[in-house]
Structures are given as C-alpha cells and as structure tokens.
Amino acid sequence: MPQPLDAAAVRRWCALGRESLRAHCARMDAINVFPVADGDTGTNLCLTFEAAAEALSAPEAAPGAEALPAALDEEHGGRMLRAMAHAALLGARGNSGTILAEYLRGMARGRTEDGGLAAMLRGAARAARAAVAHPVEGTMLTVAAAAADAAEAGGDPAAAANEALSATPGQLAALARAGVVDAGALGLTALLGALWAALGEQAPPLPEPSEPPGPSVPAAREAPCGPARGEPVPSRSEFEVMYLLEADDPAALDALRSRLDPLGDSLVIGGGEGLWSVHVHVADAGAAVEAGLAAGRPYRIRIAHLPGPQGAPRSDRAAGPAPGAVPVRRAVVAVVPGEGLAALCRDAGASALPAPEAASEEALLAAVRASGAGEVALLPNGGELHTVAARAADAARTEGIRCAVIPTRAAVQGLAALAVHQPDRRFDEDVVTMTSAAGATRFGEVTVATRQAWTSAGVCQAGDVLGLVEGDVALIGSGTAQVAKDVLARMLAPGGELVTLVLGADAPQGLATELEAYVRAGHLAVDTVVYEGRQHDASLLIGVE
Template identity: 60%
Template structure:
C-alpha cells in the first residue's frame, strides 16, 4: 500500500537502502573505476547509509522515551546529519550532500501547499541534485551527478502521489545510469556503469519502495564475465568485455593518464562558511576529487592529494578537524607519482582501537595501531569498524572497543572481518585507559593467543574512572545531581558529586588508590587545565608513595578527565 511521506517513511527508506547496498556492495566495488579504481565505492556508500540509518533510529528512540514520535523534519534532519558525520569516500560524501539537499526542503515544507507532498518531494529531489554540483569542485558528467539530475528531471514530469514521483525518479536514474559509459571515457573502456550512480539507483529504489510498498526489481544487464551477477537494480553496461583485472587497475581519470594523487584524506570540520570557502581554494590547488559538504558550522571534507599533511594543516587553519582518515591508494611500483599501484602486503598482526579524542588517536598511531576516533553521541557503526580492520591490512587484528556500549557493535564487526579471512580477537576493553594498558603490552612477536591473553589481562587489571559534567538534574548512585555538577564515575558508576573539578578529581583518585595500585594514567580532555594536571600528579606523588603517574593529552570532548589505575 502507498505510504505518506512522513518520518516512518524516512525510517523505512533508510532500512531498505541499507539492505539494497548490502546486497550490491561487492558488485559496486567491483565496477569502481572512477575517480580512482580502488574498489571501495559500494562499501563507502553502505557505511554512509548505515550511519544515516543509525541516526534516524536514535531520533525515534529519543522521542519514544518522551512518549512522542518524530516528525518528518526530525527524521530527515537526523538522516542528513548521520550521513554527514559517517560519509566515506568520494561517493559517500556526495550522497551525504544529496541527502542534505533533500532535507533542506523536507524540513521547511510540510506538503500543505499546491501539489501537496508530491510537489515537495519533487523540489527536494531537484535541490538534492543541485547541491551535489555545489559540493564538487570540478563536476564531471557521466557520474552520480548526472544520475541525480536525471532523477530530479524525471520526478518533475511525474503525476500523482509521492510514491509515483519516487518511482519516476528511480526509473529516470536507471536510464541515466545506463548511458554513463558513453559519457565518461574511463567507464566506456572498462565496460561498466558509474559505481556511484549505481549506488544512487539503489538508494532511490529504496525510496520508491518505502513510499509504494513495492521494492523495484528491474531486470539487470550483466556482462558474461561480471564477477558478481546478483540482483538489485545496478546494471553493468554492455561493453568491451573487460574483466575484473581491468576494472580494478584501469586509469583513474577520463583521459587515460596514470597520474593521480597517492592519498585520500577525509575529515569532519567545525568551521564557519568564510573559512570553508578559503579551504576549498587551498585544497583545490593541492589535489583533486575535492568534495566539501555540510553547513551550519559542520562540514565533511574529502580530497585526493600527494601531501596528506598539507591537507590536514589546511583544515586546522580553517577550523577544528576531527575524525581524520588518511588512506594510501597503494604502493607505487616505480616509487613515484604516475606509477601503477598495487596493494601492500598485509602485516602479520595489527591493533584497531576506538578512541574518544585526537590526542589518543595520535598515541595509537605512534604505537602502530589504527584508531577510530569518535565524539560524544556519535558512536561508530559496525561497518566503520570493519573498514578500520580492512585499513589495518593485517592477517590478525586485536580489536579494542574501549566502551561497554560498543560490545555488540564490535562483535558484529569482528564476525564480518572473520568472514573475510581476518583472524580477530575482541579484547574486552571498557574504557580508553584500559585500551592504553592493553596496547602497552601488545607484542606481535608472540603467538596470537598469548598476545590476546596478555592484552586482556592488562585491560582487566586496570580500573577506570572519569569526570563528567551533569547536563540536567538526575538520580545517581551517589544521590541527586544538578545541572553543572561535576560527577566522578568509577567503573561506570557515579560515586562522587562535587562542584569543583579539582576536588572531585582528587576524591576519585584517593578512592581508587585506597585499594592499591602501582600506576596512574591521566588522560586530559580538550579543555582540562595543565595546572590542574600538575596538581594531580603532585597529589599522587605526595599522598601515595611508590605510585607512578603518566599523563596524556587526550583531547576528548565531554569527559574532562579519564583516569586509569593499574
């Protein structure tokens, strides 16, 4: 049965899009030849939509606690924000901007005007297509941009309810996708359609399904040598019969030149519009495939460069970059730009750790670990952890979730990685300080099982605490707290309610060390005063003999101080 364009439809749309991209992920990866033949477009789109879907579910959960349901504006706002913070790769970043463009219309128009909800959906699809061109520094036809425009044009010609408009957009996108090999030379040579456009077709098919109750099941044209002939609505173009080797190793630009930057750099950025405008100009001079999406002070930046450090420094000058991800496209055969690249040999063992701040991410990097940096209220999805495990490029991986709330997410990621041939040990770390302790005893030269036991033991022998500031009045195990109170938590439970950061920290330290300890680890938050850290070190030295203290600049938000006692 047709469904109105409301919050429930957005929720269903996200779920169906995630299912469709899950089915198509490997196939889209296999036809990924533009802008870089790195075989990850399907995965990046899946991770982006997974983040959007999680945000929508969180919006429903938040309203459910108050006995109300989110409205359309709440749902599409959550979807757009989730996609923005979780966008991966060139394709995922463009999809995030497309969803944001739709949200701009759906959040401000309620469908009561001329044409009703169908007219609003048409305008949303048109704004989505326009916004993608605004986000890309140098738009190229024959890509997802062309497919999005064709979808909007087809929607505008449609009559009837929102379901009919969505179906027309889907059909228009399919037709445009079939034509992409004739518009972009690299696609024609490889005999494939645009991978990003293929993903958009799947997403629009999910929208049509959410509004009509019938998920499209159009016939697919598949080359005889296509590696993954599965159903789902993303046809491979008839062409020259190029096989998978050609698809993954072909040129990255439409002119057939083998030149191309070595690194993909992605980060979230807190900055104002003027600073972002300057950033676009600077990054455009540094590399290519530049896409900057977002607004209202939060942006997702994506660029391909040879100098990854310069791209990050440009972000630092513009504002505050975080969740920085740098990916090498491969190891050059000849050692220079323009050489054909191959994937590096996998390492024997690696560590992947979830950390709450850039400082801890840097600490992990120094120790040779792959860090997944998160912010309060923005937990990583399982797909993001799987991607980090892949990025670690090792046959064996120690996974440190560092948060009890991530136990199931990390377990799902570990299981997925195991199906891909990676041996994964999930170390039961419940806090970042336990992760630091586990990382300190990590020894790749040991056997896998011995290393797992040593890291687990080190984590288990570390008690953890943190300071937090109460956002509202609430009941705790230590009594009633008021907004603005400083809370001291030990092993996850509130044990101290104070008014002063220093006094609360000292009380928590004394309580933890009353049971003994040899080492105190202090991880300072982004705004924690250095003078207070010195005071805490002095207190431990004077009051607790033979206890050493180590201090790290964690940079985390939300928790001014993390404490570990071993």
C-alpha cells in the same frame, strides 16, 4: 500517486535501502573504477547509509514510538530525514559516502521547504553537485539529476535513475573501457528504487549486472576534474584524506576549497551550520590537514593510501631514496607543558619546546630551524596552537624545510604520535602514521579551578576539581582521585587498550597507584602506563588508545 514521505515511509526506506545496498555491495566494489579503482564504493555507500539509518534508533529521532496524531506524522518524517542527514555527515566514508551524505542533507532541506517529492529530489541533486569541486557526468550526480527531472515532470524517478545508470558507460571513458556502469551511480539508483517502493510504488528492477573488470582491464585512474569523455588524467594523488571540520566562517570554507583544490582531486566538501565533512585525494596528506587547521578545527582525521596504476599502494613502489642519494635528516618538534614531558620527548628523539614559549609563529619556526633537519613533524599538542603551527610550517617550507603539522590537541596525543614515529620511513608515511595514532587517542584532564566560572557542566567555584574530556568540562567535584576515576570511566566506556596517566607537579601522593588499581578492577584487558609530567596547569593528563 506516491504516498507522502511520512515517518513510516522514512522507516520503510531505511529498511529497504539497507537491504538493497547490501545486496549490491560486492558488485559495486567489483566494478569500482572511477575516480579511483580502489574497490570500496559499495562498502562506503553501505556504511554511510547504515550510519544514517542508525540515527533513527536515537530517542529524539524516533517520535513514532508512541501513538502520534496523524497531522504530526509528516512533520516527524522531516525531522527523521534531518537526523539521517546529520548522522550520514558524521559517518561518511570515501568519496561516494561524502556525496551521499550531502544528497541526504539536500533532500531533508527540500522536504522542509516544500514537502513534495520533486522538491526533495531536486534539492538533493543540487546539494550533491554543489559539494563536488569538479562535477563529472556519468556518475551518481547524473543519476541524481535524472531522478529529479522525472519527479518534476510527474514521472517515475526510479525508472529515470535506471535509464541514467545504463547510460553511464557512454559518458566516462574509464567505464567504457572496463565495460561497467558507474559504481556510485548504481548505489544511488538502488536507494532511489528503495525510496520509490517505500512510497508505495512498484520499483523497477535494476539493470542487468555488468561483468566486473578482469585482469586485462587496466585500473583506471581518472580525476573527476577531467573532461567527461577524456582519457585518464595523470594524478599525483597518493592519499585519501577525510576529516570533520568545525568552522563557522563561510570565507574560511572558501579559502579551504582554494587551498585543497590544487593539492589533488576528488575534492568534496559537504555540511553546514558550522560542521563540515571534507574529502580529498592528495599527494601531501599533511598539507591537506594543515588546510583544515587554517579553516577551523579538524577532527576524526582519516588518512589512507590510494592504489597506484597497478593497484598496489604507491608507498610499495617508492620504498626509499635512489642509490647514492644523500639521506635527509628528520626531526620532530613537540610543544610540551612540563619538564617531565620534555624529558620524555627528548628520550624519544624529539625536540621539546615549552608551551609558554610556543604561542608565536616565530618561536615555532625558530624551533623548526634549530632542529637542523630537512624534514620536520611539528606536534602543537594543543588545539589553540594549530593555526599558528600551520603558519610556522608554511614559513618553514618557503625556506626549503619539508614541514608537516600533526594535529595533536593534547600532550597525550603527542606521546601516541611519537610512539609510532620512525625516522627511516618515508616522510609522508610517517606523517600519516603519526596522525592516525594521535587521532585514535582520546584525551582527558583533571585540574583545579582558579576562579568562579560557567562551564559545560555547570558553575564551578575556585578550588573545585574539574574533569575534562576532549577539552570540555565534563564534571565538577571536590577530590582529585574521584574526579579522575569518573573521567576514566567516561573515556573507557567506548573501549580502549591502553591508558596513559601523566602526573602533574601537584598530583596527590599515591594517585597513580589508586588509578592503576581502578583500571585493573574494571577493565582487565587494559594496560596502564604512568609518566611524571610535572606540568603545572593540570594535576593529571589522561590518554586512552
């Protein structure tokens, strides 16, 4: 009879699971042929489980640091599982990592509702399957179900997982052709073996390694929405898009699934309680991000090229227009809060739309039309404008304009996106590059309170200087320079290479010089650039790349 999954067992599982995944990481990457032969399933599973295990180092997730009454040990085990699930959601990598995060979440929920191993594994299997838009047998979902069945029957879930893993080549044509087991299924089997061992049972050895596919084996490209034993399904997917999404409305999540499903394949959405992890393979990365904008607030957006049939990025095989084709002019439309920023955008070749005029879909659509371009990248430069920008882009597409929203939440993110914009690059690649640059830019702001108000940093009074980080009030002070330094200290704590300072119309004289000296004194390797933004709603805008 296995031991209970108490706090000590959870810690043992983390240690054993990490060790097992690391040992099999290279093998999983080598045999990764489904759903995309991109050779990263092992890496993604390792990084996702590492993120989950690291959550136990947080004080709130590590109650066992002090002596605990035995009766509370199992309760803390459940709390630790929930911490792992949340951390995996935040750190999920790729298709397999997103499924694993949801598996852990279902396991934690089963632990809370019942406490028994069978309930945990059944809850995990159900949650993982529910997260996948079009489940396929012969994958980690099959292994999850087999382990749950065995646990409910009083058997050995690790042995059942091994047996299910060995059968995966007979369930997926891509695996059969390559002569390998499913890479994600191998990773989950390794974790289940580690769990069984952590509960004090003898874990069976994993099946003998399959030879990885050689050069003569075609890189399989099979969509997970296809039949279990069918031939490869043609796909237009060129990009892997992942993001975290804040959304409280269940109807918005249903609408998101409905919008993303026709765009591509490998759609997985996991999470709950207002926070979701979204993964999809698509041909139009911008459309996938815009679907998130319509559903809530997407952030931590990651976009990567998928390999094509020969294993090369698709962009390498579609380098430009056909000979004799008429080039399509491209434009960037940026919403800006000040005339100085507008001049910067115009100097960079973008059309600038003053923020007070950008509150409506009609105004944004008019700016897109006025650009006269067939391809337009739209920079809303404010989270409150994302939804209206997405609607304007939809309307522009109905008029034959290829329009994509770069999800910039601040003007400094827009500057970062503009800095990497290349109009002679393929539109999709330009959108991906601009989105990545914006997402890699942290943003802050220093402004003056106009009235008494409750903030996340406490109660402020009219005239107080507020320091905001990523849109939230982080501190309240009385001097612009000191608050700006405190904001910079917080923003540079995780590291950075470039600080951008955008001075407002009411910025104190000498502020830029003082802040440049502050950055130089504490961060020798960090460069600083200063712009006169002349915006009236903030004394200072800060960006850290």
